[in-house]
Amino acid sequence: QKEVEQNSGPLSVPEGAIASLNCTYSDRGSQSFFWYRQYSGKSPELIMFIYSNGDKEDGRFTAQLNKASQYVSLLIRDSQPSDSATYLCAVISGGSYIPTFGRGTSLIVHP
Amino acid sequence: ETGVTQTPRHLVMGMTNKKSLKCEQHLGHNAMYWYKQSAKKPLELMFVYSLEERVENNSVPSRFSPECPNSSHLFLHLHTLQPEDSALYLCASSHERYNEQFFGPGTRLTVL
Numbered sequence: 631q632k633e634v635e636q637n638s639g640p641l642s643v644p645e646g647a648i649a650s651l652n653c654t655y656s657d658r659g660s661q662s663f664f665w666y667r668q669y670s671g672k673s674p675e676l677i678m679f680i681y682s683n684g685d686k687e688d689g690r691f692t693a694q695l696n697k698a699s700q701y702v703s704l705l706i707r708d709s710q711p712s713d714s715a716t717y718l719c720a721v722i723s724g725g726s727y728i729p730t731f732g733r734g735t736s737l738i739v740h741p
Numbered sequence: 742e743t744g745v746t747q748t749p750r751h752l753v754m755g756m757t758n759k760k761s762l763k764c765e766q767h768l769g770h771n772a773m774y775w776y777k778q779s780a781k782k783p784l785e786l787m788f789v790y791s792l793e794e795r796v797e798n799n800s801v802p803s804r805f806s807p808e809c810p811n812s813s814h815l816f817l818h819l820h821t822l823q824p825e826d827s828a829l830y831l832c833a834s835s836h837e838r839y840n841e842q843f844f845g846p847g848t849r850l851t852v853l
Contacts, residue, residue, distance in 0.1 A: 634783075662840045664840075664841065664842075666844075672847075673829075673846050673847045674831070674844050676842065676843065718784070727772055727791065728786065728796065729786075729842065731783050733782070
């Protein structure tokens with residue numbers, strides 16, 4: 631059974647701080663990693679994907695992947711109230727195109 | 742969001758009704774997915790169609806029946822549903838080689 635684990639939160643951070651969201655996965659054969667943002671009542675929206683160990687930056691977002699430790703994280707710099715949402719981690723194993731999603735972490739950025 | 746459309750956006754049905762959910766993608770993708778999202782639960786993959794091959798989650802009840810007439814359209818036929826089937830039903834598409842999924846806005850289903 632492939633599992634993707636996330637702390638459900640809520641994670642509360644002040645405006646302007648760095649929010650750190652973590653995700654661990656069980657399948658060592660995982661090769662593709664995704665972060666989705668989901669606002670309440672809306673559908674998930676892809677914000678980052680990463681395939682290689684290390685960091686990948688896109689604007690205020692940085693994805694970090696450590697395959698040896700089987701975790702992937704998402705850092706949000708200069709957090710804004712508009713970043714308040716649930717963040718879903720998704721993982722795809724090698725040779726597949728079907729993702730396994732975590733339960734999501736609720737992020738609250740307070741002014 | 743407009744790359745993947747879903748209709749209807751909201752649906753209320755009785756347990757004896759038959760209804761269908763529709764999804765259309767305008768992204769040139771070759772894989773389409775149905776997910777169920779219930780409160781406090783992770784996204785549950787129901788069905789996948791890729792290059793006309795169907796992959797399904799064996800735990801999905803037979804009262805849900807998918808149809809994929811071509812690579813741009815996906816349907817979910819519903820019959821004799823139960824109140825616990827009330828949820829947000831999400832359609833997604835991806836290019837099989839690149840894996841990133843793009844979601845439609847979802848259909849909020851309520852079964853009375």
